[in-house]
Amino acid sequence: MKxxxxxxxxxxxxxxxxxxxxxxxxxxxxxxEETQYYDFRDESLRARxxxxxxxxxxxxxxxxxxxxxxxxxxxxxxxxxxQFIVTDKKQVEGLLNCLDxxxxxxxxxxxxxxxxxxxxxxxxxxxxxxxKFVEIxxxxxxIVRLSKVxxxxxCPRLFKSYPEILTFTKLS
Numbered sequence: 001m002k003x004x005x006x007x008x009x010x011x012x013x014x015x016x017x018x019x020x021x022x023x024x025x026x027x028x029x030x031x032x033e034e035t036q037y038y039d040f041r042d043e044s045l046r047a048r049x050x051x052x053x054x055x056x057x058x059x060x061x062x063x064x065x066x067x068x069x070x071x072x073x074x075x076x077x078x079x080x081x082x083q084f085i086v087t088d089k090k091q092v093e094g095l096l097n098c099l100d101x102x103x104x105x106x107x108x109x110x111x112x113x114x115x116x117x118x119x120x121x122x123x124x125x126x127x128x129x130x131x132k133f134v135e136i137x138x139x140x141x142x143i144v145r146l147s148k149v150x151x152x153x154x155c156p157r158l159f160k161s162y163p164e165i166l167t168f169t170k171l172s
Contacts (some may be wrong), residue, residue, distance in 0.1 A: 003067065003081040005137040006144075007159070008152040013112075013124045016134055019150050020122060030112040032058045037163055038101040040051050051161065054092055057111075060079065062089050076140045077159050105163040120146060127166065133158070 010016065020027075034056045039045045045052060049069035056062050065083040086092050097149045112124040120138035127133075134152050147153040158165065 002070070002135065003079045004076040004140055004143065004156060005135055006076050006147060008134045008136075008147065008155040008157055009154055010134055010152060013126075013134070016122075016124065016150050016152065017112075020116075023149060025114045025122065028113045028115050029057065029060060031060060031110070032108060033056070033111050034108050035106065035162070036103050037105040039104045040100060041102060041103070044102075052096075054089060054096075055162045056088075056089060062086050062092075064092055068126060076143055105112060105167075107160065107166055112133065116142075116146060117142050120125050122146070122150070125162075127162065129166065131165070 036054050038052045038054070049066045051065075053065050054062065055065065063083050063085050065081065067082075068080040070080060072077045103154050108128055110126045114122040114124070116122060116138075119138070120142045123133075123135040123137070125133045125135060134147075134150065134155075136150075136152075138146070144153070
């Protein structure tokens with residue numbers, strides 16, 4: 001599956017939520033997420049533009065996701081994404097350990113998952129640092145159009161993952 005997304009840094013979600021309500025978007029889920037990234041000790045996955053994570057949506061579900069960067073877009077972050085839901089986090093952690101994959105980065109965030117339509121979603125993410133992001137996923141055209149409707153088009157755009165953002169934040 002292909003994933004296209006844009007991430008915008010915002011100060012508040014108030015206007016974005018009002019606009020999501022106004023266009024009939026549906027809040028599907030909200031709560032705390034815990035995400036653990038895995039790699040080999042030499043970080044060879046990261047070197048190839050591949051990320052592997054386990055994400056625990058508290059009291060909702062657990063997923064394992066592998067993403068690979070694609071370089072065919074200039075306006076949106078573009079990746080291959082393979083994800084499935086699992087029922088036993090410990091078994092998945094054991095499997096990854098058996099393959100010599102080790103935990104490399106952990107973070108928590110508060111997330112609201114909104115559905116605009118079948119193919120377009122908006123995530124409202126607040127990291128533990130207090131940083132807030134609006135992440136729009138869909139076709140490149142729908143992302144640009146929706147970012148204008150939500151009035152985030154002119155906000156700072158980030159093409160980094162949350163681990164990259166948090167690592168940079170911790171170092172600066």
